[in-house]
Amino acid sequence: xxxxxxxxxxxxxxxxxxxxxxxxxxxxxxxxxxxxxxxxxxxxxxxxxxxxxxxxxxxxxxxxxxxxxxxxxxxxxxxxxxxxxxxxxxxxxxxxxxxxxxxxxxxxxxxxxxxxxxxxxxxxxxxxxxxxxxxxxxxxxxxxxxxxxxxxxxxxxxxxxxxxxxxxxxxxxxxxxxxxxxxxxxxxxxxxxxxxxxxxxxxxxxxxxxxxxxxxxxxxxxxxxxxxxxxxxxxxxxxxxxxxxxxxxxxxxxxxxxxxxxxxxxxxxxxxxxxxxxxxxxxxxxxxxxxxxxxxxxxxxxxxxxxxxxxxxxxxxxxxxxxxxxxxxxxxxxxxxxxxxxxxxxxxxxxxxxxxxxxxxxxxxxxxxxxxxxxxxxxxxxxxxxxxxxxxxxxxxxxxxxxxxxxxxxxxxxxxxxxxxxxxxxxxxxxxxxxxxxxxxxx
Amino acid sequence: xxxxxxxxxxxxxxxxxxxxxxxxxxxxxxxxxxxxxxxxxxxxxxxxxxxxxxxxxxxxxxxxxxxxxxxxxxxxxxxxxxxxxxxxxxxxxxxxxxxxxxxxxxxxxxxxxxxxxxxxxxxxxxxxxxxxxxxxxxxxxxxxxxxxxxxxxxxxxxxxxxxxxxxxxxxxxxxxxxxxxxxxxxxxxxxxxxxxxxxxxxxxxxxxxxxxxxxxxxxxxxxxxxxxxxxxxxxxxxxxxxxxxxxxxxxxxxxxxxxxxxxxxxxxxxxxxxxxxxxxxxxxxxxxxxxxxxxxxxxxxxxxxxxxxxxxxxxxxxxxxxxxxxxxxxxxxxxxxxxxxxxxxxxxxxxxxxxxxx
Numbered sequence: 032x033x034x035x036x037x038x039x040x041x042x043x044x045x046x047x048x049x050x051x052x053x054x055x056x057x058x059x060x061x062x063x064x065x066x067x068x069x070x071x072x073x074x075x076x077x078x079x080x081x082x083x084x085x086x087x088x089x090x091x092x093x094x095x096x097x098x099x100x101x102x103x104x105x106x107x108x109x110x111x112x113x114x115x116x117x118x119x120x121x122x123x124x125x126x127x128x129x130x131x132x133x134x135x136x137x138x139x140x141x142x143x144x145x146x147x148x149x150x151x152x153x154x155x156x157x158x159x160x161x162x163x164x165x166x167x168x169x170x171x172x173x174x175x176x177x178x179x180x181x182x183x184x185x186x187x188x189x190x191x192x193x194x195x196x197x198x199x200x201x202x203x204x205x206x207x208x209x210x211x212x213x214x215x216x217x218x219x220x221x222x223x224x225x226x227x228x229x230x231x232x233x234x235x236x237x238x239x240x241x242x243x244x245x246x247x248x249x250x251x252x253x254x255x256x257x258x259x260x261x262x263x264x265x266x267x268x269x270x271x272x273x274x275x276x277x278x279x280x281x282x283x284x285x286x287x288x289x290x291x292x293x294x295x296x297x298x299x300x301x302x303x304x305x306x307x308x309x310x311x312x313x314x315x316x317x318x319x320x321x322x323x324x325x326x327x328x329x330x331x332x333x334x335x336x337x338x339x340x341x342x343x344x345x346x347x348x349x350x351x352x353x354x355x356x357x358x359x360x361x362x363x364x365x366x367x368x369x370x371x372x373x374x375x376x377x378x379x380x381x382x383x384x385x386x387x388x389x390x391x392x393x394x395x396x397x398x399x400x401x402x403x404x405x406x407x408x409x410x411x412x413x414x415x416x417x418x419x420x421x422x423x424x425x426x427x428x429x430x431x432x433x434x435x436x437x438x439x440x441x442x443x444x445x446x447x448x449x450x451x452x453x454x455x456x457x458x459x460x461x462x463x464x465x466x467x468x469x470x471x472x473x474x
Numbered sequence: 475x476x477x478x479x480x481x482x483x484x485x486x487x488x489x490x491x492x493x494x495x496x497x498x499x500x501x502x503x504x505x506x507x508x509x510x511x512x513x514x515x516x517x518x519x520x521x522x523x524x525x526x527x528x529x530x531x532x533x534x535x536x537x538x539x540x541x542x543x544x545x546x547x548x549x550x551x552x553x554x555x556x557x558x559x560x561x562x563x564x565x566x567x568x569x570x571x572x573x574x575x576x577x578x579x580x581x582x583x584x585x586x587x588x589x590x591x592x593x594x595x596x597x598x599x600x601x602x603x604x605x606x607x608x609x610x611x612x613x614x615x616x617x618x619x620x621x622x623x624x625x626x627x628x629x630x631x632x633x634x635x636x637x638x639x640x641x642x643x644x645x646x647x648x649x650x651x652x653x654x655x656x657x658x659x660x661x662x663x664x665x666x667x668x669x670x671x672x673x674x675x676x677x678x679x680x681x682x683x684x685x686x687x688x689x690x691x692x693x694x695x696x697x698x699x700x701x702x703x704x705x706x707x708x709x710x711x712x713x714x715x716x717x718x719x720x721x722x723x724x725x726x727x728x729x730x731x732x733x734x735x736x737x738x739x740x741x742x743x744x745x746x747x748x749x750x751x752x753x754x755x756x757x758x759x760x761x762x763x764x765x766x767x768x769x770x771x772x773x774x775x776x777x778x779x780x781x782x783x784x785x786x787x788x789x790x791x792x793x794x795x796x797x798x799x800x801x802x803x804x805x806x807x808x809x810x811x812x813x814x815x816x817x818x819x820x821x822x823x824x825x826x827x828x829x830x831x832x
Contacts, residue, residue: 095573098526099566103559105536109551110558113629116551120544121790125798128537132805135530140812143523144819151819198794431552433617433631442559449563456570460577 038439039111039430042446044412046103048405049450053097055404058172058218059225060090061165063256068158080154082248083161085469086229089461091146096457098139100450105131111439115419115429119196122188123178126204130174138167172221173214180209183411184279185420196420209275213411216268219260220407223367224400226257230374231397232465234390242468247384250393254378258371265364270326276414277327280421282341283414286350287357288323289313290337297324297332301358306351311338348416348426356409363403370396475796476789479542480772482802486538488761490531491602492667492754497525498602499668501568501595502661504588507680507687514588516678518572519824520671525572527816529565538802542795545628546772546788553613553630554605557648561601567594596661603660607653608632610764611641611709612774612782618644627780628788641709646776652709655702662695666737667757670749675824681746688740688749696734699760710774713767723766730759 064086071079105127108116116124144152145160152160187203188196198204230253236246276284285291289301291311300323304316324333338346347353370392377383384390415421419429500521508514540547551558571591575584613630616623625631635647643650649657669684669691706713717723733756740749768774773783781787789795 092573092577095569098529099569102529102533102565103562105533105540106551106558106562108540109536109547110555111552113548113552116540117545117548120540120547121794124537124541124544124547124790125794128534128541128798129801129805131530131534131537132802132809135533136527136805136809136812139527139530140816143527143816147523148819195791197791198797201794201797431548431555433625433629434552434555435631438555442556445559445563449566453566453570456574460574463577 035434035436035439036427036430038436038443039434040426042111042439042443043107045443046100046107046446046450047408049454050097050100050104051405051408052401053093053100054168054172055221055224055401056228057090057093057097058168059222059260060086060093060228061161061168062222063225063229063252064090065158065161065165066252066256068154068161072154072158078244078248081469082245084149085245085464087146087161088464089228091142092457092460092464094138094142096453100453103446111431111434112419112429113431113434115424118194118424118429119420122196122198122204123181125198125201126174126178126181130171130178134167134171134174136167137170138164141167169218172218176214176217177204177207177210179411180207180213182420183213183415184209184275185423190423196423209279212268212271212275216264216272217407219264219268220400220404222256222260223264224404226253226260226371227367227393227396227400229253230257230393231395234393235465236468237384238387238390238394245469250374250383250390251378253393254371254374254383257367258375261364261367261371265368269364274327277335280414281336282338282345283347283353285336285338285341286347286353287410287414288335289316289354289358290323290335292339293334293337295332295334297321297330298327298335298337299323300326303358306354308350345417347414349413353410353413356406356413360403360406360410363399363406367396367400367403475792476542476785478799479538479789479795480785483535483538483542484762484765486531486535488758490528490535491761492757493528493531494525495599495664495757496668496671496750497521497528497568498595498599499664499666499670500672501592501668502599502665503668503672503680503684503687505592505596507683510679513678513680516676516680516825517672518575519826520675522572522824523816523820526569527812529569541798542790543772543785543788544790546783546785549615549628549630549783549788550773553632554608554648555631556634557601557605561598564594564598564601567591568598599661599664600657603657604649604653606660606761606764607656608648609773610656610768611646611650611652612776614644614646614777615773615775615783616777616780618777618779621779623779628783644777652705655698655705659695659698659702662691662698663753663757663760666691666695667750667753670737670740670753674747674750675822677823677825685740685749688737692734692737692740699734710767716767716769723763726759726762726766728759729755730763733757733759 064083067079067083067086071077071083108127141160141163145157145164148160149157181204184207185196186207187198187200189199191197229249233246233249233251233253236242237250273284276287288298289304289306290298291313297320299318299320301313301316301318304313304318307314321331324335325331327333327335338350370389374383374389374393377386377389417425417427419426500517504514504517508517536547567590571587571589571594575587575591613632615630616627617625617630632646632648635649636643636645639647639650641650641652666688669688672678673681673684717727733752733754736752736755737749743749770784770786771782772785772788775782
């Protein structure tokens, strides 16, 4: 039984982690493409249209990867988490079915028109199709996070005698206090990935002395979008999200922040340290006193519950994993703000394109927003453990009762092999598009 | 309320089979009949802007199944675990076959993705036929061994096959001679369907040859359909029970046979769209007749210990189903608008849209 659950969890974790590498770019990038196209409509300068077309190619490739790795996610609720689906399907099925009906049809219908229809439609309608693709992808994110929010903070339900969760208030799914902060936080994080990718490709062109006109446009646009989103992702949305965790999942908050003991005079904020689960303390800790209490409650001596206040069986299953995921996300987020701030200052002083070290930093920053997004999701998901539906249904009770570990391991290995192939193909083709550059597109 | 969502779900699945069905069929034609680069181009142009939106009907149907019939979703998806995951893998290969082929101009590269697209389309058509066979035949609900359930009454698990390949064995497999027969029917029917779509949407040189292919395959299909009907009673002792009780249901088999016989006139059709209409009628009629014959069962039980799953025993609660009608009504209108726009922009022949050149 134990390894059955382990493989189910590994398969979900692996396939969702890989899947989310793609939508996190497409959601943010769709907004930036719409911006380029809009800029072209306003100024009639071809450069902007070429930029939109260039990023559309990257977008199309990402989108295809997102679609093919996304379908397994919907199937896996049934294949690997049958008990969970049976008991909660009447509720989370609502938002998941809505995602299919409202966003996937919108995206897929207009993506075809957006990619092949520029000549047929003219620029204005072409812009509109781009906007609809953007709308579809952001609606998809919204409905997924509505589903996620219900699992984190269940609302609008009652539980029948047979254990089934039954919806009794549809509106509650969307007025869930967990939903809006998480959604905004996530969308801004997606915009960070897109901004850094655009800026990084731009920096590559400038440093390589190739397509430098586009390089400058990309760096400039990436830095402006990146600065705004990096700041907003931390404050107010990150702050707001964390306050939800304190309020509704205090044990998760304690684990995330690495607070083993309640401090009556206010809690310190931990910058670095290794959770030692044997002795229930943090090794090699570097911390700043009282800051966490202030950030959380705006009072220097506010009391924050430590892990010692909770029953060990309700601890997040993987406290060190959760702690690292959260700290990596926050650490990277801080670096993003710093780099974008410096880059923006240089941009304002018109020295950015000549400041080599910033361009190199932007170039090499490419993987880090992906890591930050992924660890951010790990924080949310590991933080919810050991629960599938917070405080109501344990993960161990949600797996498929009839699927043996041998079958799950078989499919997990299959997914690993197949996704390795997909990843290599993706990198190769994205590299090819970037290397070819925007200039060669005829119009 | 359950009945309403049942009809919605079946309609969505039928739309999925008709729409993505022509993509699979086009893939099979691509695999066996398209030798020249020009013919291959014509085929991928004919489905290029559509296949992705067509596949959404599967995802959306899955969503509606999840939301309206969560117990059926949970039971069947975990019970048919391996083939479902394999369908996912095949869908991935089909998609990357179509999308990646045009990214690099190199004979080897193109050959690899042509085969990926063709073979996965063929296997998907086969798998979906086998899936239908499994639903008609039923499964060993509760995994009964020697008259005792080893699982909850609505759960089961089927391996890919058992040693006897018999649909009447106590311990069933997903592939047996009956389900395989329906798998072959699926392949033949979808090949015809895909060929009809290619004739409809292109002026390719293949079209005349495809008309002959359609005619010949239609004969094969007729033989297979009659064979399946003759042996159907082995699987289901009273196959016509529902049709005798509710004569109105005869409309579905009549639709199916209209489509089947109509296609024999394929060589004399004046309008290129007519063949596609008839092959769609056959698919729609065939599917609806099949589900009508087991109604209200949605997953029959092959043992006497546990009852079959019916649409009433697997549905979500009343409130959720009622509230769903509101958003679903809005969504259906929107989807209809998108489809009208999509098919109007890409109306007529599509030989020159340059799919895959981007």
